[in-house]
Amino acid sequence: MSLTDAGAPERAAGNAPSDPGRQRRGLTERLLAVRELSLLIALGLLVLVTTVRNDRFLSGQSVKDLLLGCAILVILAVGQTLVIITRNVDLSVGSILGLVAFATGSLFLSAPGTPWPVALVVGVALGALCGAVNGGLIAVARVPALVITLGTLYAFRGIDYYWASGSQINAADMPPSFLRLGNQTVLGVPVLFLVALVVVAVVGFYLRSYRSGRELYAIGSEPAAARLSGIPVGRRVFAVFVASGAFAGLAGVLYAARFGTLDAAAGTGLELQVVAAAVVGGVAIFGGSGSAYGAALGAVLLTTIGSSLAVLRIDPFWQQAVVGALILAAIGLDRVLALRVAARLRGRSAHGA
Amino acid sequence: MAHDSLYAAPPTAEAEPGAGRLASLRGLLGSWDVAVVAALVVAVLVASLTVENFATGRNAQFLLLDLVPLALIALPMTLIVITGEIDLSVASMVGLCSTLMGQLWLSSGLSLELICVLVVLLGAVLGAVNGLFVTGFGLPSLAVTIGTLALYRGLSFVVLGDQAVADFPADWTAAVVRTIPGTSIPVVVVPLLVLAVIFGVVLHATAAGRALYAIGNNDQAATFTGVSVARTKFWLFVVSGAVCGLVGILWTLRYASARGDNATGLELTVVTAVLLGGVSIFGGRGALLGVLAGVLLLGVLRNALQLADVDANALTIVTGTLLIASVVLPNAVADVRARLHRRRQRHPAAS
Amino acid sequence: MTADAPGTDGAPLLVLDGVTKSFGAVAALRGVHLALHSGEAHALVGENGAGKSTLVKILAGAHAPDAGAMTLDGQPLRLRGPADARAAGIAVIYQEPTLFPDLSVAENIFMGRQPLRGLRRIDTTAMNRDAERLFQRLGVRIDPTRPARGLSIADQQLVEIAKAISFDARVLVMDEPTAALSGVEVERLFAVARSLCEHGAAVLFISHRFNEVFDLCHRVTVLRDGAWVSSDRATDLTVDEVVRRMVGRDVASLYPKQDAELRDTLLEVRGLTRAGVFTDVSFSVRGGEIVALAGLVGAGRSEVARAVFGVDRYDAGEVLVAGRAVPAGNPGRAIAAGMALVPEDRRQQGLVMELSVERNATLARRRALSRLGLLLGAAERAEARHWTRRLQVKTSRLGAPVATLSGGNQQKVVLAKWLATEPRVLIIDEPTRGIDVGTKSEVHRLLSELAGEGLAILMISSELPEVLGMADRVLVMHEGRLVRELPRDEADETSIMFAATGQGATA
């Protein structure tokens, strides 16, 4: 313990002054809000710069494309947020998405009359099942989630490949009502984006306002303390992986609706973008902090960068490098900020908390 | 130091000072490398008997050629994992080194010898970036190397776009696939063996090797014993980068093609081989011989399955499953043993 | 202040009967009995390593006992986890705070029990208000909305206390909660504890500060080496009697420091400062001398030792061994200069538990034992055999993992590791924490012998009898400063505790 009772003398004097800067909003929440705000600013700047170079970037069609483009990543990033908050990581989401997308197509192929809500339920359930495999293995083996999900990344993808064995499912194989889901707009806003918004709102609300949601933060913040506090750590972590799988499943179904053309490679390599989105969105890779809103903003930012690169006619090969650099910058920045904040808070504590 | 336990086992496993559990775990893992070698022997025997064309010199040559990059990267990876870290960016470093080699060859006019030296140095620099983030900023290597996995792969596409550079001198490209006269062992196995011996000696018979195990088991105790944990880890990442530079050269020459997607996904195979070879993902345990056996086992399995016309997609599943199994099995077995052990302790009369 | 123990005649609230727990080869608890009555404050005392913390963990549901039974209100009590303990109304304040650094103070207090409003949502406003009230009750001001990260240890402890009293526990277990608190805070804490008792709760209080024990508690249970020794009314006991029972024999005979010829100054520390941790620490230790560094937990003693040895950096000052400056922040150089540090936490800092006795014993000597860079197995074994024999380490074989050894033997391995480096300066932090009495005296004899051979020994110890028995001089730290230096004949429990608690602080 390098923390010591540096604050003792002041308190011993017994005249600890009240925190002057306190407002209605909690300090903890305010720290988070700063991150979300800076993301919004970055996003704004990016859009501005791109628009200056090409004013069509902000046309209705283009905004619609952007919203459509980020919806799936947003859903995945929100699912990933749940996992990362508990100090774990789920690398298998891209493969789960691919598997579920193909399963959805196959379902329509083998039972053409299937109403799309059924497909949705089946897809989410299959995703949740994959998540349960992850969660179960992690619980049994007590091995870093990264290793397990790296393994299932390949295993799920392999199953997908094996199943598809080179076949492709085309838009014509799926009912138009389902495909409309992928392109339809309500008041100019794509349905897909609305779904993503609902997911963000629900998870954001859950994480903030429910006991079990707060327990996820507790687990990621200090697993040992979480156990001592009677939090069912194993069960929560398992549930989180199931949820992440279910969201990947949802994303998979939506992927099928949006892209129409499905082969077994759908979603390959997506996991990096998802992790990047969450981390850029302020979900600390050490667990314990971050919000669904931030992760969603991170996903929007990443998608916008991708579109901007295309619009600015920058070599698309830069995109992956940018993703990598953003991950590094985000975790590095988080670290520096965390140290700063800790130092400042220690100062506050020493000068009368 | 909260992040130290990032992705590590849930605290019960470490907080519980279950010496019995540790002992049985040790007993199991002590024999793990033996088990891997046994599995290797069985795999080779079964494959030789049942798979047509497996037990031929030509096949051995192909097998070894495919395995050399894997084995080379596995050497520093073993050391890194033993210290409790991981380097997931290895394949991307190979890719970036390969494209840079191509770009230099294409446009710099330097001699190939010089380029090779530069590429190895460049690999070391890439590794140093990893090392800096991990030790300088105190970030978990998992997160850092996932970032550099994307970054380096992205940069390797930036360097050459989707172009490939292929006009390397034929005598160089031929040299890489040549076999030792009179045998079907590729000559590239020689540098691999030399490096393996060096890594093996460093790990198992030097002060530095002892320090690696100490770091992986308990970095605090290592610090208190005068081991410079950060510096050691930093240099390991540098070495890993340099070896990846070397592999980048070999890869480029073997396929006579420098391209951005070279060695994509190799990190999974390397990590699988290392874990399969009995190195504990939590650090502190493992031996180089086991890892080499793990590399061979993986290669033999893949090669034999390929020869037996097993679908490539099934191979993907096999690799993923092997990775999971090699981390789940030791823990599961240790768990069962510990449970039995506790039961024995609780009811001494019963036993 | 000591009240009559209320309700001790009635049926006890919580009973532990024959509770046994061992970790590997180490028996932490052996058939311990304990009865807590409603409305009483019960002290649990014992030396470090006597099994108090293990008992606490069992009550908290964090460890399951190997054998023995617990009853609550006469009903059998089985705790499958901390959640069960909580449900049963047992609240625990741990020695080391277990907070979630990323969450707000209020959430830390109410984790899992947050006040709810419609749709089972957390009512943040109510939660913050409730936390505010708890702090008022404790008489402290901590912003409930700030994150727990960055709280001082004392504030963290206060949050823990607020957490424990927030759910009106029937049994409140406090494991050395006062170590980092100031006098005012301790008084407030005791007021809260007393009011809990008045409302029918039972308080189990663990402390090394006897004045606090006798101030608060009605009854005192003594543990020694994992076994129950006695349970008596506090009014029937004296401090001397308690100490005697804790130690198991007379204090004087325990610590046989032989007089040794004092030689040249070997370790000199000048103006060592690490911002916010310790300030301007200067002292010297001569060959043949044992200097004890005393003080309360959190006074900065171990931190000074770590900085001197180079594990931590320091902001100002210098460290000299035999007159030559030792570079800062580099344990390797410190070792080369002839320093050795036996750290306070054997498991975390002293040993690599999964490596063998041999490997641990030779770890610090690994460079010296290599020939042309290669480590020779035979040399290692010979070295390890030599030192384990000299220290009489009891182990079946040198290849056994140290985790399988008992605490005392583990400590011997740590000592062997450092003695093998043939140091001139030995810094030893809590030399006998958690080891059995027999080994304790062996360690003490060894230290005395080493001093006789001319080593300069700096010993940090929280056990006053050990300090008094072993040290030629006693340095007392309080809140990061050296406040008192006492020669052997002036040092006694009162004078040390007086200085350590910062009363009449003059150097």
Next chain:
Amino acid sequence: MSAYRRGLRVGATSLTLAALLLSATACGGTTRDNSGNDAGAGNQASGAANPDAAIKEGLKIAFLPKALNNPYFTVSDNGGKDAVTEIKGEFKEVGPSEASASSQVSYINTLSQQGMDVIVTSANDPNAICGALNQAKAAGAKIVTFDSDTKPECRQIFVNQVTAEGIAENQVKLISEQIGGEGEIAILSATANATNQNAWIALMKDELKKPEYSKIKLVTVAYGNDDDQKSFQETQGLLQSYPNLKGIISPTTVGVAAAGRYLSGSQYKGKVKLTGLGTPNQMRQYVKDGTVDAFALWSPADLGYLAAYAGAALASGQITGAEGDKFKAGKLGEFTVGKDGVVVLGPPTVFDKNNIDQFQF
């Protein structure tokens, strides 16, 4: 674990490993000559063709596509399978999960190890698999490439879907008709180093220089990396960057489908014309909803079919791969080997809403 037992174990382990290596060596002594140093170039016209030789039965013909999970190759490989069944050979399809040259090498090695008579492959990299192909050739296999060629000296025959000129002509004509002969157009290609794509694009540029196309301006070439999402985004980027864009040519099946999907869901549907090379199944929807007027493609199944026959003809000694060799390819009729051992399948088929329902691939 005592140190001695430990030592013993290490010793035993090393011995086993050494034994394994040695046994590999011992087996290998016999095949030393096969290390692949003989240049492939000489093979091309070695021996004389015997045009009358019958196609042998029981030929072992293996298809190695760029990747197993590419639907296009699934269709061509099935065409190959039909051909192999017709000639009573043994058909086999193997390949990596993901398109990479290095894993293709490993499969080529395996195939040559299995003693295949013919290896039909589509190269992920024109150079990377050359060494392995030469070794396989030296081991007695005949090498046919299709769809994507390697360096000519590494194979005997390349079955080209169409001539590059044919594609360029066809694509420029299609787009010109659709946009009314004037306006800005862009090309959405696969990857920047795809040999065939680049050859076509260069020829399209030449074609556009013809007087009848003088009012058409090619503004840019974008690369969708043969990745659906990337192609989708690139299409989006094209339309934003070039507001006056009239048409897009996407001579790749992945790109044209992605571009079609983007256009059909956007305001540009029907206004910005799209043509390219696509499969009828993927494009059917966009043709029917008016996004796409017409596009073209050869039959991938026929391509595989022809490649299989070319391989069988090589293995049976009917042809050697020299210019002027002739062979019969079942239902497709007779083909002549052109310069550099290239066999051309034929002109592409143009699909529009009148005929698209007749095609299922």
